[in-house]
Amino acid sequence: MTVPGKFPILLVDDEEEMLFIHSVMFRGAGFSEVTTLSDSRKVLPLLEERSVALIVLDLYMPFLGGFELLKEIKDRFPQIPVIIMSAANQIELAVECMKTGAFDYFVKPAEKSRLLASVNRALELHSLRDEVSLLTRHFFSDRLDREEVFASIITRNPAMRRIFRYMEAVAASDQPVLVTGETGVGKEMVVRALHDASHRKGQFIAVNVAGLDDQAFSDTLFGHTRGAFTGADQAREGLVTKAAGGTLFLDEIGDLQLPSQIKLLRLLQEREYYPLGSDNAKKSDSRIVVATNRDLKQMMEGNSFRSDLYYRLKTHRIQVPPLRDRLEDMPLLVNHFLDEAAAAMGKSRPVPPVELNGYLAAYSFPGNIRELKGLIFDAVASHQQGVLSLETFRKAIGNDHTPHGPEPVDYFKHCSGAAGERMPTLKEAEEALIAHALKAACGNQGIAAAHLGISRQALNKRLCRRGENPPD
Numbered sequence: 173m174t175v176p177g178k179f180p181i182l183l184v185d186d187e188e189e190m191l192f193i194h195s196v197m198f199r200g201a202g203f204s205e206v207t208t209l210s211d212s213r214k215v216l217p218l219l220e221e222r223s224v225a226l227i228v229l230d231l232y233m234p235f236l237g238g239f240e241l242l243k244e245i246k247d248r249f250p251q252i253p254v255i256i257m258s259a260a261n262q263i264e265l266a267v268e269c270m271k272t273g274a275f276d277y278f279v280k281p282a283e284k285s286r287l288l289a290s291v292n293r294a295l296e297l298h299s300l301r302d303e304v305s306l307l308t309r310h311f312f313s314d315r316l317d318r319e320e321v322f323a324s325i326i327t328r329n330p331a332m333r334r335i336f337r338y339m340e341a342v343a344a345s346d347q348p349v350l351v352t353g354e355t356g357v358g359k360e361m362v363v364r365a366l367h368d369a370s371h372r373k374g375q376f377i378a379v380n381v382a383g384l385d386d387q388a389f390s391d392t393l394f395g396h397t398r399g400a401f402t403g404a405d406q407a408r409e410g411l412v413t414k415a416a417g418g419t420l421f422l423d424e425i426g427d428l429q430l431p432s433q434i435k436l437l438r439l440l441q442e443r444e445y446y447p448l449g450s451d452n453a454k455k456s457d458s459r460i461v462v463a464t465n466r467d468l469k470q471m472m473e474g475n476s477f478r479s480d481l482y483y484r485l486k487t488h489r490i491q492v493p494p495l496r497d498r499l500e501d502m503p504l505l506v507n508h509f510l511d512e513a514a515a516a517m518g519k520s521r522p523v524p525p526v527e528l529n530g531y532l533a534a535y536s537f538p539g540n541i542r543e544l545k546g547l548i549f550d551a552v553a554s555h556q557q558g559v560l561s562l563e564t565f566r567k568a569i570g571n572d573h574t575p576h577g578p579e580p581v582d583y584f585k586h587c588s589g590a591a592g593e594r595m596p597t598l599k600e601a602e603e604a605l606i607a608h609a610l611k612a613a614c615g616n617q618g619i620a621a622a623h624l625g626i627s628r629q630a631l632n633k634r635l636c637r638r639g640e641n642p643p644d
Protein backbone atom coordinates (compact mmCIF):
# COMPACT_ATOMS: atom_id res chain seq x y z
CA MET A 173 0.00 0.00 0.00
CA THR A 174 1.39 3.42 -0.95
CA VAL A 175 1.14 6.57 1.16
CA PRO A 176 -1.10 8.74 -1.07
CA GLY A 177 -0.20 12.12 0.48
CA LYS A 178 3.15 12.50 -1.17
CA PHE A 179 2.16 11.62 -4.75
CA PRO A 180 1.12 14.55 -6.96
CA ILE A 181 -1.68 13.54 -9.33
CA LEU A 182 -2.73 15.28 -12.55
CA LEU A 183 -6.31 14.98 -13.86
CA VAL A 184 -6.94 15.95 -17.48
CA ASP A 185 -10.51 16.22 -18.83
CA ASP A 186 -12.36 18.83 -20.85
CA GLU A 187 -15.47 18.31 -18.69
CA GLU A 188 -15.16 20.50 -15.60
CA GLU A 189 -17.77 18.43 -13.78
CA MET A 190 -15.71 15.25 -14.27
CA LEU A 191 -12.59 17.01 -13.02
CA PHE A 192 -14.48 18.13 -9.93
CA ILE A 193 -15.86 14.65 -9.16
CA HIS A 194 -12.48 12.99 -9.58
CA SER A 195 -10.53 15.57 -7.62
CA VAL A 196 -12.97 15.23 -4.68
CA MET A 197 -12.58 11.47 -4.89
CA PHE A 198 -8.77 11.53 -4.90
CA ARG A 199 -8.55 14.10 -2.11
CA GLY A 200 -10.96 11.97 -0.08
CA ALA A 201 -8.61 9.02 -0.58
CA GLY A 202 -5.72 11.00 0.92
CA PHE A 203 -4.04 12.50 -2.16
CA SER A 204 -3.31 16.03 -1.02
CA GLU A 205 -1.72 17.27 -4.26
CA VAL A 206 -4.28 17.01 -7.06
CA THR A 207 -3.96 19.29 -10.11
CA THR A 208 -6.70 19.57 -12.73
CA LEU A 209 -6.38 20.71 -16.35
CA SER A 210 -9.32 21.11 -18.75
CA ASP A 211 -7.09 22.21 -21.65
CA SER A 212 -5.01 19.26 -22.86
CA ARG A 213 -2.56 21.61 -24.63
CA LYS A 214 -1.24 22.71 -21.23
CA VAL A 215 -0.26 19.21 -20.09
CA LEU A 216 3.22 18.92 -21.65
CA PRO A 217 4.40 22.39 -20.52
CA LEU A 218 3.21 21.56 -17.01
CA LEU A 219 5.13 18.26 -16.99
CA GLU A 220 8.29 20.15 -18.00
CA GLU A 221 7.95 22.30 -14.90
CA ARG A 222 6.57 20.06 -12.20
CA SER A 223 6.97 16.55 -10.93
CA VAL A 224 3.85 14.44 -11.40
CA ALA A 225 3.49 10.88 -10.08
CA LEU A 226 0.43 9.81 -12.13
CA ILE A 227 -1.93 11.16 -14.81
CA VAL A 228 -5.62 10.32 -15.26
CA LEU A 229 -6.29 11.25 -18.87
CA ASP A 230 -9.57 11.65 -20.75
CA LEU A 231 -9.52 10.29 -24.29
CA TYR A 232 -11.94 12.57 -26.12
CA MET A 233 -10.88 16.20 -25.85
CA PRO A 234 -10.81 19.13 -28.30
CA PHE A 235 -7.52 20.58 -29.70
CA LEU A 236 -5.26 17.75 -28.58
CA GLY A 237 -6.90 14.33 -28.18
CA GLY A 238 -6.04 12.00 -25.29
CA PHE A 239 -4.50 9.32 -27.54
CA GLU A 240 -2.07 11.79 -29.20
CA LEU A 241 -1.22 13.22 -25.81
CA LEU A 242 -0.61 9.72 -24.40
CA LYS A 243 1.94 9.08 -27.18
CA GLU A 244 3.71 12.37 -26.41
CA ILE A 245 3.77 11.68 -22.68
CA LYS A 246 5.14 8.15 -23.11
CA ASP A 247 7.75 9.53 -25.48
CA ARG A 248 8.98 12.34 -23.26
CA PHE A 249 8.02 11.21 -19.74
CA PRO A 250 7.95 7.40 -19.93
CA GLN A 251 8.25 7.02 -16.15
CA ILE A 252 4.84 8.62 -15.43
CA PRO A 253 1.99 6.07 -15.31
CA VAL A 254 -1.10 7.16 -17.29
CA ILE A 255 -4.63 5.86 -16.65
CA ILE A 256 -7.06 6.42 -19.53
CA MET A 257 -10.72 7.43 -19.06
CA SER A 258 -12.93 7.00 -22.06
CA ALA A 259 -16.59 7.61 -22.78
CA ALA A 260 -16.54 4.76 -25.31
CA ASN A 261 -16.34 1.08 -24.53
CA GLN A 262 -14.20 0.12 -27.53
CA ILE A 263 -11.96 -2.86 -27.14
CA GLU A 264 -9.68 -1.91 -30.08
CA LEU A 265 -9.09 1.55 -28.67
CA ALA A 266 -8.36 0.18 -25.21
CA VAL A 267 -5.85 -2.27 -26.70
CA GLU A 268 -4.18 0.54 -28.69
CA CYS A 269 -3.86 2.67 -25.54
CA MET A 270 -2.32 -0.20 -23.54
CA LYS A 271 0.09 -0.93 -26.40
CA THR A 272 1.12 2.74 -26.38
CA GLY A 273 1.99 2.44 -22.69
CA ALA A 274 -1.17 3.30 -20.73
CA PHE A 275 -1.21 1.64 -17.31
CA ASP A 276 -4.98 0.99 -17.29
CA TYR A 277 -8.17 1.84 -19.21
CA PHE A 278 -11.57 2.74 -17.72
CA VAL A 279 -14.95 3.45 -19.26
CA LYS A 280 -16.73 6.42 -17.67
CA PRO A 281 -18.15 6.53 -15.09
CA ALA A 282 -15.41 4.45 -13.48
CA GLU A 283 -16.20 2.55 -10.31
CA LYS A 284 -14.49 4.39 -7.46
CA SER A 285 -12.92 1.38 -5.70
CA ARG A 286 -11.56 -0.07 -8.97
CA LEU A 287 -10.12 3.25 -10.08
CA LEU A 288 -8.43 3.86 -6.70
CA ALA A 289 -7.05 0.32 -6.62
CA SER A 290 -5.57 0.83 -10.08
CA VAL A 291 -4.03 4.17 -9.06
CA ASN A 292 -2.47 2.57 -5.98
CA ARG A 293 -1.06 -0.30 -8.05
CA ALA A 294 0.41 2.14 -10.57
CA LEU A 295 2.02 4.23 -7.84
CA GLU A 296 3.42 1.20 -6.07
CA LEU A 297 5.00 0.02 -9.31
CA HIS A 298 6.25 3.53 -10.00
CA SER A 299 7.98 3.80 -6.60
CA LEU A 300 9.43 0.29 -6.88
CA ARG A 301 10.91 1.27 -10.26
CA ASP A 302 12.40 4.38 -8.68
CA GLU A 303 13.94 2.25 -5.96
CA VAL A 304 15.39 -0.23 -8.42
CA SER A 305 17.07 2.52 -10.40
CA LEU A 306 18.40 4.13 -7.21
CA LEU A 307 19.72 0.78 -6.00
CA THR A 308 21.42 0.15 -9.32
CA ARG A 309 23.02 3.59 -9.24
CA HIS A 310 24.29 3.09 -5.69
CA PHE A 311 25.62 -0.42 -6.15
CA PHE A 312 27.79 0.58 -9.06
CA SER A 313 29.53 3.36 -7.21
CA ASP A 314 31.57 3.37 -4.01
CA ARG A 315 30.53 6.88 -3.13
CA LEU A 316 28.11 7.81 -0.38
CA ASP A 317 25.94 10.86 -0.96
CA ARG A 318 26.08 11.84 2.71
CA GLU A 319 29.11 10.45 4.54
CA GLU A 320 28.18 12.53 7.60
CA VAL A 321 25.05 10.46 8.23
CA PHE A 322 27.22 7.39 8.86
CA ALA A 323 30.07 9.16 10.67
CA SER A 324 29.19 7.76 14.10
CA ILE A 325 29.39 4.18 12.84
CA ILE A 326 33.11 3.46 13.02
CA THR A 327 34.13 1.09 10.24
CA ARG A 328 36.27 0.54 7.20
CA ASN A 329 34.88 -2.87 6.44
CA PRO A 330 33.83 -3.23 2.78
CA ALA A 331 30.65 -5.15 3.68
CA MET A 332 29.61 -2.31 6.01
CA ARG A 333 30.30 0.24 3.26
CA ARG A 334 28.04 -1.77 0.95
CA ILE A 335 25.36 -1.71 3.64
CA PHE A 336 25.65 2.10 3.85
CA ARG A 337 25.18 2.38 0.09
CA TYR A 338 22.15 0.12 0.27
CA MET A 339 20.78 2.23 3.12
CA GLU A 340 21.11 5.40 1.07
CA ALA A 341 19.29 3.71 -1.77
CA VAL A 342 16.32 2.59 0.32
CA ALA A 343 16.25 5.49 2.78
CA ALA A 344 13.52 7.42 0.98
CA SER A 345 11.25 4.41 0.50
CA ASP A 346 8.11 3.98 2.62
CA GLN A 347 8.55 0.23 2.69
CA PRO A 348 9.51 -1.51 5.96
CA VAL A 349 13.10 -2.48 6.74
CA LEU A 350 14.26 -5.54 8.65
CA VAL A 351 17.64 -5.19 10.37
CA THR A 352 19.20 -8.41 11.64
CA GLY A 353 22.48 -9.31 13.30
CA GLU A 354 23.88 -10.65 16.56
CA THR A 355 23.46 -8.72 19.78
CA GLY A 356 25.65 -5.62 20.05
CA VAL A 357 26.65 -5.36 16.37
CA GLY A 358 25.21 -1.86 16.07
CA LYS A 359 21.71 -2.49 14.67
CA GLU A 360 20.21 0.47 16.49
CA MET A 361 22.97 2.76 15.18
CA VAL A 362 22.20 1.53 11.67
CA VAL A 363 18.48 2.24 12.10
CA ARG A 364 19.16 5.78 13.36
CA ALA A 365 21.45 6.45 10.39
CA LEU A 366 18.74 5.13 8.08
CA HIS A 367 16.30 7.65 9.54
CA ASP A 368 18.85 10.48 9.18
CA ALA A 369 19.47 9.49 5.57
CA SER A 370 15.74 9.45 4.82
CA HIS A 371 15.15 13.23 5.01
CA ARG A 372 11.96 12.44 6.91
CA LYS A 373 10.73 15.46 8.78
CA GLY A 374 9.00 13.54 11.58
CA GLN A 375 10.68 12.14 14.68
CA PHE A 376 12.65 8.95 15.19
CA ILE A 377 10.73 6.94 17.78
CA ALA A 378 12.21 3.74 19.19
CA VAL A 379 10.42 1.12 21.26
CA ASN A 380 11.56 -2.25 22.52
CA VAL A 381 8.64 -4.62 22.04
CA ALA A 382 10.15 -7.51 24.02
CA GLY A 383 8.06 -8.19 27.09
CA LEU A 384 5.04 -6.18 25.89
CA ASP A 385 1.86 -8.25 26.12
CA ASP A 386 -0.76 -7.67 23.45
CA GLN A 387 -2.66 -5.03 25.44
CA ALA A 388 0.54 -3.14 26.30
CA PHE A 389 1.67 -3.35 22.66
CA SER A 390 -1.63 -1.92 21.35
CA ASP A 391 -1.68 0.78 23.99
CA THR A 392 1.96 1.77 23.41
CA LEU A 393 1.66 1.89 19.64
CA PHE A 394 -1.92 2.92 19.00
CA GLY A 395 -2.83 4.80 22.22
CA HIS A 396 -6.30 4.81 23.77
CA THR A 397 -9.37 6.97 24.20
CA ARG A 398 -10.44 8.22 27.60
CA GLY A 399 -12.31 5.46 29.46
CA ALA A 400 -11.17 2.76 27.03
CA PHE A 401 -10.41 0.47 30.00
CA THR A 402 -10.36 0.69 33.78
CA GLY A 403 -7.79 3.26 34.74
CA ALA A 404 -7.72 5.02 31.35
CA ASP A 405 -8.55 8.45 32.86
CA GLN A 406 -6.91 10.34 30.04
CA ALA A 407 -6.71 9.72 26.31
CA ARG A 408 -3.20 8.60 25.29
CA GLU A 409 -1.48 9.27 22.01
CA GLY A 410 0.31 6.18 20.70
CA LEU A 411 3.84 6.06 19.32
CA VAL A 412 2.55 5.59 15.75
CA THR A 413 1.07 9.10 15.99
CA LYS A 414 4.26 10.46 17.55
CA ALA A 415 6.29 9.02 14.68
CA ALA A 416 4.05 10.62 12.02
CA GLY A 417 6.18 11.61 9.04
CA GLY A 418 9.18 9.97 10.72
CA THR A 419 10.44 6.51 11.62
CA LEU A 420 8.98 4.06 14.10
CA PHE A 421 11.66 1.62 15.22
CA LEU A 422 10.47 -1.64 16.79
CA ASP A 423 13.42 -3.34 18.44
CA GLU A 424 13.47 -7.05 19.38
CA ILE A 425 10.68 -7.80 16.90
CA GLY A 426 11.38 -11.53 17.28
CA ASP A 427 9.81 -11.30 20.75
CA LEU A 428 6.51 -9.88 19.53
CA GLN A 429 3.52 -11.94 20.62
CA LEU A 430 1.36 -13.57 17.93
CA PRO A 431 -1.81 -11.43 18.49
CA SER A 432 0.34 -8.28 18.24
CA GLN A 433 1.91 -9.59 15.04
CA ILE A 434 -1.53 -9.50 13.39
CA LYS A 435 -1.98 -5.86 14.44
CA LEU A 436 1.43 -4.91 13.11
CA LEU A 437 0.68 -6.62 9.81
CA ARG A 438 -2.56 -4.67 9.50
CA LEU A 439 -0.72 -1.42 10.19
CA LEU A 440 1.81 -2.24 7.47
CA GLN A 441 -0.74 -3.31 4.90
CA GLU A 442 -3.59 -0.89 5.45
CA ARG A 443 -1.54 1.94 6.88
CA GLU A 444 -4.22 2.48 9.48
CA TYR A 445 -4.93 1.54 13.09
CA TYR A 446 -7.52 1.88 15.84
CA PRO A 447 -6.67 3.44 19.22
CA LEU A 448 -8.03 1.24 22.05
CA GLY A 449 -11.67 2.11 22.68
CA SER A 450 -12.14 3.85 19.32
CA ASP A 451 -14.05 2.77 16.21
CA ASN A 452 -12.43 5.44 14.09
CA ALA A 453 -9.45 4.29 12.09
CA LYS A 454 -6.44 6.63 12.08
CA LYS A 455 -4.04 6.90 9.15
CA SER A 456 -0.33 6.33 9.60
CA ASP A 457 2.51 7.51 7.38
CA SER A 458 5.42 6.59 9.64
CA ARG A 459 8.07 4.31 8.20
CA ILE A 460 8.39 1.07 10.14
CA VAL A 461 11.85 -0.33 10.78
CA VAL A 462 12.34 -3.45 12.91
CA ALA A 463 15.39 -5.20 14.32
CA THR A 464 16.14 -8.54 15.89
CA ASN A 465 19.02 -10.80 16.78
CA ARG A 466 16.78 -13.86 16.43
CA ASP A 467 16.38 -16.03 13.34
CA LEU A 468 12.89 -15.02 12.14
CA LYS A 469 12.91 -17.55 9.33
CA GLN A 470 13.48 -20.35 11.79
CA MET A 471 10.78 -18.91 14.08
CA MET A 472 8.42 -18.77 11.12
CA GLU A 473 9.08 -22.45 10.42
CA GLY A 474 8.33 -23.19 14.08
CA ASN A 475 5.08 -21.17 13.81
CA SER A 476 6.10 -18.58 16.39
CA PHE A 477 6.44 -15.82 13.79
CA ARG A 478 3.79 -15.19 11.13
CA SER A 479 5.05 -15.81 7.62
CA ASP A 480 2.92 -13.03 6.08
CA LEU A 481 4.43 -10.54 8.52
CA TYR A 482 7.93 -11.87 7.93
CA TYR A 483 7.69 -11.45 4.15
CA ARG A 484 6.16 -8.00 4.55
CA LEU A 485 8.90 -6.86 6.94
CA LYS A 486 11.77 -8.09 4.85
CA THR A 487 10.94 -5.86 1.87
CA HIS A 488 14.31 -4.25 2.57
CA ARG A 489 16.78 -6.30 4.57
CA ILE A 490 20.01 -5.30 6.29
CA GLN A 491 22.22 -7.96 7.87
CA VAL A 492 24.89 -6.38 10.09
CA PRO A 493 27.99 -8.62 10.26
CA PRO A 494 29.46 -9.65 13.63
CA LEU A 495 32.67 -8.01 14.86
CA ARG A 496 34.73 -11.20 14.31
CA ASP A 497 33.94 -10.93 10.57
CA ARG A 498 35.24 -7.39 10.33
CA LEU A 499 38.54 -7.55 12.12
CA GLU A 500 39.90 -4.55 10.23
CA ASP A 501 37.51 -2.51 12.41
CA MET A 502 39.08 -3.72 15.65
CA PRO A 503 41.96 -1.19 15.87
CA LEU A 504 39.63 1.67 14.84
CA LEU A 505 37.05 0.72 17.44
CA VAL A 506 39.67 0.23 20.17
CA ASN A 507 41.02 3.73 19.50
CA HIS A 508 37.56 5.23 19.32
CA PHE A 509 36.45 3.72 22.63
CA LEU A 510 39.75 4.64 24.32
CA ASP A 511 39.12 8.28 23.37
CA GLU A 512 35.48 8.09 24.38
CA ALA A 513 36.19 6.41 27.72
CA ALA A 514 39.03 8.79 28.60
CA ALA A 515 36.85 11.81 27.78
CA ALA A 516 33.87 10.44 29.73
CA MET A 517 36.02 9.78 32.82
CA GLY A 518 38.07 12.96 32.58
CA LYS A 519 41.30 10.94 32.33
CA SER A 520 44.12 11.24 29.85
CA ARG A 521 43.99 8.64 27.13
CA PRO A 522 46.01 5.56 28.22
CA VAL A 523 48.40 3.80 25.86
CA PRO A 524 47.19 0.32 24.87
CA PRO A 525 49.63 -2.64 24.88
CA VAL A 526 50.99 -3.42 21.42
CA GLU A 527 49.61 -6.96 21.48
CA LEU A 528 46.07 -5.78 22.29
CA ASN A 529 44.56 -5.78 18.80
CA GLY A 530 45.98 -9.20 18.06
CA TYR A 531 44.77 -10.61 21.38
CA LEU A 532 41.25 -9.20 20.89
CA ALA A 533 41.11 -10.37 17.28
CA ALA A 534 41.56 -13.95 18.40
CA TYR A 535 38.48 -13.73 20.64
CA SER A 536 35.04 -14.46 19.18
CA PHE A 537 33.20 -11.52 20.88
CA PRO A 538 29.71 -13.00 21.29
CA GLY A 539 28.56 -9.59 22.61
CA ASN A 540 30.20 -7.87 19.63
CA ILE A 541 30.90 -4.14 19.74
CA ARG A 542 28.95 -3.58 22.95
CA GLU A 543 31.21 -6.14 24.65
CA LEU A 544 34.35 -4.53 23.22
CA LYS A 545 33.16 -1.11 24.38
CA GLY A 546 32.53 -2.47 27.88
CA LEU A 547 35.99 -4.04 28.02
CA ILE A 548 37.73 -0.84 27.00
CA PHE A 549 35.70 1.36 29.35
CA ASP A 550 36.41 -1.03 32.21
CA ALA A 551 40.12 -1.11 31.42
CA VAL A 552 40.31 2.69 31.22
CA ALA A 553 38.42 3.03 34.51
CA SER A 554 40.77 0.66 36.34
CA HIS A 555 44.16 1.64 34.88
CA GLN A 556 46.59 3.66 37.00
CA GLN A 557 49.84 4.54 35.25
CA GLY A 558 48.81 5.74 31.81
CA VAL A 559 49.51 2.34 30.21
CA LEU A 560 46.91 -0.39 29.82
CA SER A 561 48.03 -3.87 30.63
CA LEU A 562 47.07 -6.89 28.55
CA GLU A 563 46.51 -8.65 31.86
CA THR A 564 43.39 -6.51 32.48
CA PHE A 565 41.86 -7.84 29.26
CA ARG A 566 43.00 -11.40 29.98
CA LYS A 567 41.26 -11.27 33.34
CA ALA A 568 38.08 -9.76 31.89
CA ILE A 569 37.77 -12.27 29.05
CA GLY A 570 39.24 -15.09 31.11
CA ASN A 571 38.16 -18.58 30.18
CA ASP A 572 35.79 -17.21 27.54
CA HIS A 573 38.82 -16.52 25.37
CA THR A 574 38.21 -19.40 23.02
CA PRO A 575 40.48 -18.28 20.25
CA HIS A 576 38.80 -18.21 16.91
CA GLY A 577 40.83 -17.78 13.79
CA PRO A 578 40.55 -17.95 10.07
CA GLU A 579 38.83 -20.95 8.55
CA PRO A 580 41.15 -23.98 8.57
CA VAL A 581 42.66 -24.58 5.17
CA ASP A 582 44.60 -27.26 3.46
CA TYR A 583 47.92 -25.44 3.69
CA PHE A 584 49.71 -28.04 1.63
CA LYS A 585 47.41 -27.27 -1.26
CA HIS A 586 48.39 -23.61 -1.06
CA CYS A 587 52.14 -24.22 -1.12
CA SER A 588 53.52 -23.52 -4.55
CA GLY A 589 54.68 -26.60 -6.40
CA ALA A 590 53.60 -28.93 -3.60
CA ALA A 591 50.01 -29.64 -4.57
CA GLY A 592 49.82 -33.36 -3.93
CA GLU A 593 53.19 -34.06 -5.60
CA ARG A 594 55.60 -33.77 -2.71
CA MET A 595 55.72 -32.49 0.84
CA PRO A 596 56.13 -28.67 1.02
CA THR A 597 59.36 -27.31 2.40
CA LEU A 598 59.27 -25.50 5.73
CA LYS A 599 59.74 -22.20 3.89
CA GLU A 600 56.83 -22.87 1.55
CA ALA A 601 54.57 -23.88 4.42
CA GLU A 602 55.51 -20.77 6.39
CA GLU A 603 54.85 -18.49 3.42
CA ALA A 604 51.47 -20.07 2.80
CA LEU A 605 50.51 -19.75 6.47
CA ILE A 606 51.57 -16.12 6.66
CA ALA A 607 49.73 -15.24 3.45
CA HIS A 608 46.56 -16.90 4.73
CA ALA A 609 46.73 -15.22 8.14
CA LEU A 610 47.31 -11.79 6.56
CA LYS A 611 44.38 -12.31 4.23
CA ALA A 612 42.10 -13.33 7.09
CA ALA A 613 43.24 -10.28 9.09
CA CYS A 614 42.60 -7.95 6.12
CA GLY A 615 46.29 -7.01 6.09
CA ASN A 616 46.49 -6.08 9.77
CA GLN A 617 49.81 -7.51 10.93
CA GLY A 618 49.00 -7.42 14.65
CA ILE A 619 45.90 -9.52 14.05
CA ALA A 620 47.68 -11.84 11.60
CA ALA A 621 50.45 -12.39 14.17
CA ALA A 622 47.83 -13.34 16.77
CA HIS A 623 46.34 -15.89 14.37
CA LEU A 624 49.82 -17.35 13.84
CA GLY A 625 50.59 -17.41 17.56
CA ILE A 626 53.70 -15.23 17.24
CA SER A 627 54.43 -11.63 18.21
CA ARG A 628 53.92 -8.80 15.78
CA GLN A 629 57.68 -8.19 15.78
CA ALA A 630 58.35 -11.82 14.86
CA LEU A 631 55.96 -11.58 11.95
CA ASN A 632 57.50 -8.29 10.90
CA LYS A 633 60.97 -9.87 10.89
CA ARG A 634 59.78 -12.71 8.68
CA LEU A 635 58.17 -10.30 6.25
CA CYS A 636 61.37 -8.19 6.16
CA ARG A 637 63.37 -11.28 5.35
CA ARG A 638 61.09 -11.85 2.40
CA GLY A 639 61.50 -8.18 1.44
CA GLU A 640 57.77 -7.49 1.94
CA ASN A 641 58.04 -5.10 4.86
CA PRO A 642 60.24 -2.23 5.86
CA PRO A 643 61.80 -3.00 9.27
CA ASP A 644 59.80 -1.63 12.30
Ligand SMILES: Nc1ncnc2c1ncn2[C@@H]1O[C@H](COP(=O)(O)OP(=O)(O)OP(=O)(O)O)[C@@H](O)[C@H]1O
Pocket residue numbers: 324325326327353354355356357358359360361362423464465541542545
Ligand atom coordinates in the same frame (compact mmCIF):
# COMPACT_ATOMS: atom_id res chain seq x y z
N1 LIG B 1 30.43 0.73 14.40
C1 LIG B 1 30.28 1.26 15.63
N2 LIG B 1 30.97 2.36 15.96
C2 LIG B 1 30.87 2.87 17.21
N3 LIG B 1 30.10 2.36 18.18
C3 LIG B 1 29.38 1.27 17.88
C4 LIG B 1 29.42 0.68 16.59
N4 LIG B 1 28.57 -0.37 16.59
C5 LIG B 1 28.05 -0.45 17.82
N5 LIG B 1 28.51 0.54 18.61
C6 LIG B 1 28.19 0.74 20.02
O1 LIG B 1 27.93 -0.55 20.56
C7 LIG B 1 26.80 -0.54 21.42
C8 LIG B 1 25.74 -1.50 20.90
O2 LIG B 1 25.17 -0.98 19.69
P1 LIG B 1 23.63 -1.15 19.34
O3 LIG B 1 22.78 -0.91 20.54
O4 LIG B 1 23.35 -0.33 18.12
O5 LIG B 1 23.63 -2.71 19.01
P2 LIG B 1 22.38 -3.66 18.67
O6 LIG B 1 22.82 -4.53 17.58
O7 LIG B 1 21.16 -2.84 18.45
O8 LIG B 1 22.25 -4.51 20.01
P3 LIG B 1 21.01 -5.41 20.55
O9 LIG B 1 20.77 -6.52 19.57
O10 LIG B 1 21.50 -5.95 21.85
O11 LIG B 1 19.84 -4.49 20.68
C9 LIG B 1 26.33 0.89 21.49
O12 LIG B 1 26.90 1.51 22.60
C10 LIG B 1 26.89 1.52 20.21
O13 LIG B 1 27.14 2.88 20.40
